[in-house]
Amino acid sequence: MCQVAKRQSKLCPKARQISPRVTRSAHELARKRNVVTPVMDEVYAMLYEDKDVRQAVQDLAARESKAED
Numbered sequence: 611m612c613q614v615a616k617r618q619s620k621l622c623p624k625a626r627q628i629s630p631r632v633t634r635s636a637h638e639l640a641r642k643r644n645v646v647t648p649v650m651d652e653v654y655a656m657l658y659e660d661k662d663v664r665q666a667v668q669d670l671a672a673r674e675s676k677a678e679d
Contacts, residue, residue, distance in 0.1 A: 630657065633650075633653060633654060633657055633658075634654070634658070636650060637650055637651070637654040648670060648673055649670065652666040652667075652669060652670055653666075
């Protein structure tokens, strides 16, 4: 099991694992297309940048709410 998959299982042991490649690919595509993806950004940060789960949730909750396009 790769390190990302190990980290993922620690974050949410009961959830089915998402392929690390899917997470990375989706993140990269969103960056290329200039799409704002706050939830995906936080998931990516937890998996690849070792961001603390509690901090990720706090950062999402602190975001200014706005209408969806």
